[in-house]
Amino acid sequence: MVTFRPPVAEQRFVLDHVVRLAEITSQDQFAAAESDMVEAILDGAASLAANEWAPLNRVGDTNPPRWNDTVVTMPPGFREAYRTYVEGGWGTIAAPSAFEGQGLPSTLAFGVAESLGAANLGFSLGPMLTQGAIEALVKHGSPELQAAYLPKLVTGEWTGTMNLTEPNAGSDVGALRSSATPAGDGSWRVKGNKIFITFGEHDLAENIIHLVLARTPDAPAGTRGISLFLVPKFLPDGSRNDVHCASIEHKLGIHASPTCVMSFGDNDDCRGWLIGPEFGGMRAMFTMMNNARLNVGLQGVQIAERATQQAVAYALERVQSPRASNPEGGPVAIIEHPDVRRMILRMKAQTQAIRSLVYAAAGELDRAHLGIEGAKQRLDLLTPLAKAHGTDVGCEVASLGVQVHGGMGFIEETGAAQHYRDVRITPIYEGTNGIQAADLVGRKLVGDEGAQMHALIADVRSETKNAGLLALTDQISTLTGVLVKASTDDRLAASAPYLTMVSVMTCGWLLERQGTAAAGLLANGEGDSAFLKAKLATVNWYLAHIVPEASGLAASVAEGGKGLYDLTAEELAA
């Protein structure tokens, strides 16, 4: 198995030059995040990731959690690795200091999450879902619930879950049927079945805190009638609550993550407490969701990074055939062959691109937290891009990683195939990428008649000197005008390629900025010249290859839904 080394220098460079972390830590609230501390946190997480979590990645894949009569046993070694995570305080970074947290910027927590998730994606889902539960409780929980549950969620002694999906309520959350009825003592009785519940049951923590969407009696139909409840596995008095894991799924990837069917109130005795107001479930859910969407975008980065490292190591080591341009030169490492090198450069460029995009969004999360003007709006715009493009690219890079390995890539022992399997869930969960694209062209575009999109385009134009990128901004500007006025069907039909175009524009912009910074540092003889030279090479490759590719999508966007409904569904299926 190839060693995994979290890309700390790259993370730091992106924090400095894309996120511009110094602007954030110059504010009193985040003043504790001094440069040395940032370094220490990134290094510490990298060490935990490389030494403890990464070696368990294949263990989790080949020894998935076992379910037996409501009990889920995690793979060997996971309890110890989780304990190290808890003892190191790695879940506490961005949580409020009032509840055992360190109150540091979210971007730092993203850096930590990147290293841990790249090391072991399936394992990292437990901590990720816990962060979402923390966020929901911080924003919407009563002081009593916060006091009772937040400290142990923040430390990671307890873990959290999100219980949204039901068999007939997936993307359409409003169709859910789980119910909650008042018990008269301030608590509620929750009843229903949920599916696809990540870390719904496991043996890593003393307690599991389920956040459950359900309908109260006489609630209005659809999303307006949904409320959020906190349902602990163990009640405050230590007794077992009436919530159980009915089975776990056999999945394509992320085998280490137990995906549970959860059953609430089989014995009519499942106790829950309302989080936020009755019917405030959707709002609270979006708090969890938006955080989770950025984190899933980050998973694209994680797998892309891991797959790239593995492919590069193989391509350096595997010797096969002389260079075609030097047939007498003897066999060379395959990384010397032009098409393999093209694949490696593409993997590196695409990985750095989505890291920039996701970290930039996380930076806006911190700025929004600080109340900086425009940050919340920019965050809202970047969130669907980070989630959908981050995961689309993650899938592409993992597939290229298999390809670089040739036949060995198809053999499970190599490990490249696991990345290809693991990453495939990311364009699906936390809102499919189709839902992200709909969010982009709907709420985020029509919602303000394109104002935020035009602001983003203006920012790109004010900074870029690249002709291809400028051409892309022109196309996107025109298409934005078209989409804002288009019919709902046309807009949605165009949403996926439009999302890709906007994402590539944003990535190109943020990469070019890094290239400029790298060139400046090199010119001044500052920084690590090997790192900076490599950065320039990937930036230039992205601008020369990926940006014009995205321009090729313009016709598809302009076409919209033309012809899409020429056939009935049945005719289309015939």
Next chain:
Amino acid sequence: MVTFRPPVAEQRFVLDHVVRLAEITSQDQFAAAESDMVEAILDGAASLAANEWAPLNRVGDTNPPRWNDTVVTMPPGFREAYRTYVEGGWGTIAAPSAFEGQGLPSTLAFGVAESLGAANLGFSLGPMLTQGAIEALVKHGSPELQAAYLPKLVTGEWTGTMNLTEPNAGSDVGALRSSATPAGDGSWRVKGNKIFITFGEHDLAENIIHLVLARTPDAPAGTRGISLFLVPKFLPDGSRNDVHCASIEHKLGIHASPTCVMSFGDNDDCRGWLIGPEFGGMRAMFTMMNNARLNVGLQGVQIAERATQQAVAYALERVQSPRASNPEGGPVAIIEHPDVRRMILRMKAQTQAIRSLVYAAAGELDRAHLGIEGAKQRLDLLTPLAKAHGTDVGCEVASLGVQVHGGMGFIEETGAAQHYRDVRITPIYEGTNGIQAADLVGRKLVGDEGAQMHALIADVRSETKNAGLLALTDQISTLTGVLVKASTDDRLAASAPYLTMVSVMTCGWLLERQGTAAAGLLANGEGDSAFLKAKLATVNWYLAHIVPEASGLAASVAEGGKGLYDLTAEELAA
């Protein structure tokens, strides 16, 4: 599990309007392939595929072949299903009538192979490799070897293998070390180890005929020193030959296909017979390979078709959310949502595109067989396109199939994930897609200074009326001129996106031709109007969306290898 129905009407339409089968069967040699017989063969294969092979697809995935001390036991049901295949004579279609074959056009055999492979890709590899062995023996074997081995290979009572790869000789076949020394009696003693040998051992047939590349004593280095040997598992006298299966691989997909490590001559008693002249191994291998490359391109079609059918069935059945354009209309099947419908149309259009491309290449195989002028050259040009683009698109469509299923796509029981896993080998084996791209820009482009490519472009231009496609031909024409004169590195660096552009141009051309035919038939009130209307919709979608996307690759091709070697391999890896 969703029912699979081979697309017989579509196959027939492509044979009639793309391959123009009537031109081929108008020749005496293929006169037996009358329209009724074509129909009967396609229908019969479809029935075998749907009723016997398809139900075993998941069986093979979840109960892979078991290896135990050189013996490989195939999954339950496979022996019976293979017997039905042999008894139906399904392997005999295109084989010479002198050796139990039917002597029918290869395109018909491709139609049969499409249905069977779509039903059960892993299973179909056995028959596919056998076809390659037959081809090599027909073209290069001595009359004695032909008489001894061809009849039972043709009927399928015996199966064949291709033994090329060794641990240090993959893409670089010339590096192989297996040896063959003369035994003095006209036979040879073969010794060595081969890996990735598909159906190297199994219990479906009475005998397995291995075609093995090896070096004779004092052979020159590299590919010039390679010879091809026939090594039967059981010798003509019925005794067991000294060739054994040392283990089988644990793979990402095509679990039903035993991928074997083969050991020849452990006891210095492995007997083989030379096929063709000494040092003629590469030529004979290319006979097998070229056939196999088209067949692997066809595997892209197979999985694309299967994945599309499954996604369409799910999208018709799964009800979720009202249409955004009609929020009060109540929940609809997800195929009604614009972005899902876009994915379905893309899957259908891409599948039909690669079917056209692969069948067109197979048609040139038949024409070349008939000695029709220019057919061999066109076949040579289309082969890397069919292999690489067919499999790239197969992967894309299978991934879209997972996406259409949402969360269910990630659950193995659904079956969508199996297609995504199975298809991932196809861009790798029989020459990686990088090797195909190198073949295209090297042997096929520089070899004749672009003459064949310009002939293809001229054919497209003479027939198309589509502005986007014409623009693509202009780009390709210019880039072809550039590549012919470019340095080897630039040409190879540009080879992958160039291959995609040329493939899409070819697909667009062949689809537009079908659209024109469909419109004509509709106007005359002939044919199945539902089928023809659907054909028009997918053709139009392809021309409007996929063709301009391919134009977006022009900048990348023009860029060539610029910057590709700015970093050393070590700097790139840092």
